[in-house]
Amino acid sequence: MRVRALALRILNQLRHDRRTLALMLLAPVFLLTLVYFILADTTPVINIAVVNAPAGFEDKLEEYNVRGQRYSKNEARLALERGEIIASIKIVGGKSFIEVDGSNPTKAKTALAALEQAKIDVFISRPDLRSEITYLYGKEDLPTFDNFGATLIGFIIFFFVFLVSGISFLQERTSGTLEKLLSTPIRRWEIVVGYVLGFGVFTILQAFLISWYCVYVLKVMMIGSFGLILLITLLTAIIALTLGILMSTLANNEFQMIQFIPLIIVPQIFFCGLFDLPADIEVIGNVMPLYYIADALTEVMIRGSGLGAIAWDLSIILVCSVLFMVLNTLLLKKYRRI
């Protein structure tokens, strides 16, 4: 009963606080859209000057998403200096002489790889020797966003729920309402559970919106079950919520709560599998919630796995959430022993 009253109060507070509401619902959608545009168009236009090469070389280049055009030697040098092209190639007697603008390493790398491949294709024209590639997971030309998308959904939910629930609990303390609350017969665990329930109900809505937007609007590769995605995102919200409340008891004001972002949120991005790290450092990721969330989301969205494959991830997230709730209840003793 008291738990319900507390949960209802939190929902009422959110309802009145339009800005927080917008932050929780629209900001994630906005951010995901931005990242989508950044990553979806993964092949920027790369121009290469072909000074001397066998016929058909430009066509081969095209296959590797690079635009090759015939230039004279002098024109090529000039274009390179002006930044119109990223590289120029001259093939003499089977040996390539490449001049490359290395100031943009990503483009330079793409250009060089394309040149190397195109050359091999032109000189070894035996199609029967071409490698056969089967995609076990994902598909050909899987946009980077699809790979990131799964993890991003988890991260964005984690980030916003952590921040809003943490600050909300902090305000309970700084505004004196926690003390007033503790003058009532409410039990400490009822406060914690009330918070989890109140925000939990709201995050169902948030998780649904974000997952739906990613899968059906941005069309992130998704071959698993949408229900499982909802389950994972909901658990993500719960662990972020309990961790946020836990951290807020260690902060004295809103600013100190913000200070937890670089300490607790940002490192998790590096360890959740988006980036390749040395193996012995990557182990650290095992203690970060987002690592398990990202793993579960990737399993379902890109590999189409069922509940069995993500049971381990989910149970870790769940156990941590319960652990955080117990810790919260104990930490509240600081304000009232019984």
Add this chain to the structure above:
Amino acid sequence: MRKTIIKQRKVMENNPGIDNSKCIIVRNVNKFFGSKHVLKEINWEIPHGRIYGLLGPSGCGKTTMVKIIAGILEATSGETYVLGQKMPKLSIMNKIGYMAQSDALYGSLTAKENLHFFGAIYGMSKAEIKNRTEEVMELVNLSADLYKPVQAFSGGMKRRLSLAMAIMHNPPVLVLDEPTVGIDPLLRKNIWEELDKLAKQGVTIIVTTHVMDEADKCHNIAMMRGGRLIAQGTSRELQDKIGVQSIEEAFIYYGGQQDES
């Protein structure tokens, strides 16, 4: 059930002072915050249905004392009994209305939502909550502002709403920490009349204040200074005993006496 009753009797036998004629009993209470000795050997008894003023300068330990009575804090040593039960005890906290020094209100919620929330926390039924909301808002003269968000309230309005929240669940014990700060004189008079009415119905009220003239409105006064209870009695008694004409002079006298001892 029977076991607990026997247990309680035992406590009462061991502490013969725990009788029903006293609503609140504070015995040898000391409170330390770290190494800071905030309350020193407080002994205090409050009978039922009295308005007891706790008077003293800021920082003397008034708030700590009433928080211990309300069950939010615990004494480092000594005992506190409210309605015959040793504090802190959750079941007794349902019978205490506590008004904190700072307005503990949810700014984004309306006055009504604030009241309904605490009503539900105190386990009141929906019908009770509805009726009491109207009653208490009438009492503190805020009926017109029921649907306004609290963050749009003035300081005095917030104070009044806090009071309304403290009396919402009809508690037999009221602990009010500086209840009339920032409230205009006319409304202050109304509130005191209301407190009088509640006391006549048997409600025991503790009011902390550092405004001396408010002390005169209390049935009894306890004076605190530097963590000690330095004098108790009615306003008249305290003045007559040392032959002064105001409670202010009395306070200076008793405070000075404390310094000498």
